[in-house]
Amino acid sequence: MAVINSNQLRTVRIGFMPLTDCASLVMAAECGFDRQYGIRIVLSRETSWANLRDKLGSGALDAAHVLYGLMYGVQLGIGCQRQAMAVLMNLSRNGQAVTLSRALAEQGALDGPSLAQHMRDRPRSTTFAHTFPTGNHAMLLYYWLAAHGIDPLRQARALTVPPAQMVGSLREGMIDGFCAGEPWGQRAIDEGVGMTAVTSQQIWPDHPGKVLGTTAAFAASEPATCRAMIAAVLDASRWIEASTANKEQTATALAGSAYLNTGRQAIAARLAGQYDNGAGARWTDARALSFHGDGEVNFPYLSDGMWFMTQHKRWGLLREEPDYLGTAQAVNRIDLYRGAAEMTGTQLPASSMRSATLIDGVRWDGSDPRGYAGSFSIHQ
Numbered sequence: 001m002a003v004i005n006s007n008q009l010r011t012v013r014i015g016f017m018p019l020t021d022c023a024s025l026v027m028a029a030e031c032g033f034d035r036q037y038g039i040r041i042v043l044s045r046e047t048s049w050a051n052l053r054d055k056l057g058s059g060a061l062d063a064a065h066v067l068y069g070l071m072y073g074v075q076l077g078i079g080c081q082r083q084a085m086a087v088l089m090n091l092s093r094n095g096q097a098v099t100l101s102r103a104l105a106e107q108g109a110l111d112g113p114s115l116a117q118h119m120r121d122r123p124r125s126t127t128f129a130h131t132f133p134t135g136n137h138a139m140l141l142y143y144w145l146a147a148h149g150i151d152p153l154r155q156a157r158a159l160t161v162p163p164a165q166m167v168g169s170l171r172e173g174m175i176d177g178f179c180a181g182e183p184w185g186q187r188a189i190d191e192g193v194g195m196t197a198v199t200s201q202q203i204w205p206d207h208p209g210k211v212l213g214t215t216a217a218f219a220a221s222e223p224a225t226c227r228a229m230i231a232a233v234l235d236a237s238r239w240i241e242a243s244t245a246n247k248e249q250t251a252t253a254l255a256g257s258a259y260l261n262t263g264r265q266a267i268a269a270r271l272a273g274q275y276d277n278g279a280g281a282r283w284t285d286a287r288a289l290s291f292h293g294d295g296e297v298n299f300p301y302l303s304d305g306m307w308f309m310t311q312h313k314r315w316g317l318l319r320e321e322p323d324y325l326g327t328a329q330a331v332n333r334i335d336l337y338r339g340a341a342e343m344t345g346t347q348l349p350a351s352s353m354r355s356a357t358l359i360d361g362v363r364w365d366g367s368d369p370r371g372y373a374g375s376f377s378i379h380q
Contacts, residue, residue, distance in 0.1 A: 016065035028236035037228035073134030084216035092209035095289025096200035097185035112148035141179035195278035230340035237292035303366030310373035316380030324369035
């Protein structure tokens with residue numbers, strides 16, 4: 001597979017949100033993995049997912065660290081103008097969390113069952129924040145609440161809040177809890193305003209996280225650039241997980257003012273899988289935030305994209321049933337990923353579908369998305 005001419009580096013503008021799971025993009029640029037494939041990654045820190053979406057759609061950004069569910073929302077025209085999108089690879093899995101306020105914790109709401117009991121005993125408006133209406137955090141939050149008998153749209157109020165504003169919103173009492181990526185769950189604990197009720201890997205073990213996304217038009221016009229981006233990020237992802245020292249170096253880089261601009265320790269602990277829920281429980285998480293996993297993390301599984309569409313349908317964001325498989329085959333560019341995997345010696349899975357059992361005990365494998373979407377007792 002041809003690499004872009006290294007004597008003439010192609011500058012690639014990639015947007016990101018200040019979250020720990022942008023790490024592989026940051027290290028691809030910081031460590032020079034990008035230049036090995038003839039590109040120069042220029043990173044642009046964005047202030048909200050909506051702003052990032054608009055810049056990606058307009059061409060102000062070539063690609064982005066972006067919510068999986070957001071990409072499918074744009075593809076299907078949910079809350080915005082429909083635009084054909086391309087998921088080039090998965091950047092991460094696991095490593096998000098639902099955080100509840102210290103006030104709720106002091107009243108006994110520490111997890112899903114106790115929160116549900118609290119809401120039954122003290123009927124009042126409970127407000128939860130996520131980061132984008134069609135995004136990963138909204139869908140994981142709703143799934144978790146519903147698994148414990150809480151209708152997230154009828155028995156609670158949902159707000160969209162940028163990740164970096166979650167802790168402040170919790171501190172000011174504007175919200176009772178939130179679902180977001182790190183380091184904001186850990187920051188809430190460090191600042192004494194929240195506690196972790198559940199990690200995202202407890203909701204969906206080894207769930208997909210952010211993706212490297214672009215428009216279908218960019219992928220069609222610059223396939224070599226797309227393969228180079230994927231290859232550089234694959235190398236960076238492998239490097240991050242190669243040693244503890246590399247993870248420590250990554251945490252230091254991420255903490256810098258150009259990226260997350262926050263305390264290093266808030267990043268480093270959960271990046272290393274060391275969890276403290278803020279209510280006395282501490283553990284080493286075997287399913288912590290992961291970036292490579294011998295390529296298992298990075299493959300753009302069709303069933304992952306299909307899951308988000310089933311949840312969009314479940315919660316009334318889609319009125320009609322989409323073509324689940326056909327849409328996933330159009331969006332998830334397995335062909336481009338396969339080319340980059342060959343360039344980097346990254347192993348490919350045997351199938352483009354995978355399965356998991358979520359927190360409610362229901363198995364998802366992509367075989368019957370229509371039936372799955374319609375099977376939930378709590379839905380919009």
